Amino acid sequence: MEVLRTARLRLRWFRQSDAAFVRGLLNEPAWIEHIYDAQVRTDEQAAAWIRERLEARYWLLGFGFWAVERLEDGELLGLAGVIQREGLPYPDIGYGFPARFWGHGYAREAASATFDYCRQVLGMRHLMGTTAPENHPSGRVLVAIGMTDEGEQQTEAHEGLSRVYTWHDPIERSDAEEIAALRLRWRAALTGPARAALTACLTPETVDRVMASRTDLSPQALDHLAQRWAALADDPTLRAVRTPAGWRLDVPADR
Structure with a gap:
C-alpha cells in the first residue's frame, strides 16, 4: 500500500517479498552499530520481522516504518517512517539506508516527507527523533527537517544515552x-x-x-x-x- 510520494521516492508498506532486502539492511554494520542487532540472519527470519514488527504496526497504529522506493526504477532503497517506541512519550521518526545509497539525499527527502505526513495526515502535535550520540549524520537530517536538538539524554527506550530531537506544534487548538x-x-x-x-x-x-x-x-x-x-x-x-x-x-x- 502506498503511503506517500516525494519528487524521487515512494514510501509504501513493506511486504513479505522484501525479506531479502530487509535481512541485508538489518545486517548493515551501521545499522547494528547505531540502532541495534535484530539477530535476523535469514530471509525467513526477515519475513517474520516484517510481519511482527512492521505489518502489525500498520494496522495497530495506522503508521510505522515504510519501504522507500526510487520512483525512477522501483529499486528498494531503505526504510523510513514513524513509530511509537515503548519508553518515549511521543512518536519517533526514524530511517535507515544501506551504505551503498548514502550521499544521495534519500534519507533527508524521506524523513522530511515523513515529518510532513505525521503533521498533516496523522495530525500529530508532538514528534521525536533519537540517534546514537555519535551518529551525527542522522542528527543533521533531523535538524534539517525542522526538529530541535535537545542534547544527550537517557530515555526509557534505550539502554545507553541517546541524542534526542523534538518538535512541538506551537499552535494551540481547542477540542472542537x-x-x-x-x-x-x-x-x-x-x-x-x-x-x-x-x-x-x-x-x-x-x-x-x-x-x-x-x-x-x-x-x-x-x-x-x-x-x-x-x-x-x-x-x-x-x-x-x-x-x-x-x-x-x-x-x-x-x-
Missing part, C-alpha cells in the same frame, strides 16, 4: 478544532487519499475489535475494511474520545 480535524482525516482515510492512516483515527478499543483473531494484514484487507465503513465517512454521530495519543473515533461494534 481537534475533533473537526480528526473527522477530516477519517474521511480522507475512508475515501482513499490517506487509506494507510485509517486505524490512526480509531480508539484503541475499536482497533482491538478490528484486530481480534485477524490474520490477514494485507493492503487489500484494509481496503475491504474501509469499504465496509464507507458510509461512516461523514457520520456526525461517531463518538470522539480523548486518548493518550489524542482524539480518536469510536466505531460501534456492530459496524
Whole structure:
C-alpha cells in the first residue's frame, strides 16, 4: 500500500517479498552499530520481522516504518517512517539506508516527507527523533527537517544515552478544532487519499475489535475494511474520545 510520494521516492508498506532486502539492511554494520542487532540472519527470519514488527504496526497504529522506493526504477532503497517506541512519550521518526545509497539525499527527502505526513495526515502535535550520540549524520537530517536538538539524554527506550530531537506544534487548538480535524482525516482515510492512516483515527478499543483473531494484514484487507465503513465517512454521530495519543473515533461494534 502506498503511503506517500516525494519528487524521487515512494514510501509504501513493506511486504513479505522484501525479506531479502530487509535481512541485508538489518545486517548493515551501521545499522547494528547505531540502532541495534535484530539477530535476523535469514530471509525467513526477515519475513517474520516484517510481519511482527512492521505489518502489525500498520494496522495497530495506522503508521510505522515504510519501504522507500526510487520512483525512477522501483529499486528498494531503505526504510523510513514513524513509530511509537515503548519508553518515549511521543512518536519517533526514524530511517535507515544501506551504505551503498548514502550521499544521495534519500534519507533527508524521506524523513522530511515523513515529518510532513505525521503533521498533516496523522495530525500529530508532538514528534521525536533519537540517534546514537555519535551518529551525527542522522542528527543533521533531523535538524534539517525542522526538529530541535535537545542534547544527550537517557530515555526509557534505550539502554545507553541517546541524542534526542523534538518538535512541538506551537499552535494551540481547542477540542472542537481537534475533533473537526480528526473527522477530516477519517474521511480522507475512508475515501482513499490517506487509506494507510485509517486505524490512526480509531480508539484503541475499536482497533482491538478490528484486530481480534485477524490474520490477514494485507493492503487489500484494509481496503475491504474501509469499504465496509464507507458510509461512516461523514457520520456526525461517531463518538470522539480523548486518548493518550489524542482524539480518536469510536466505531460501534456492530459496524
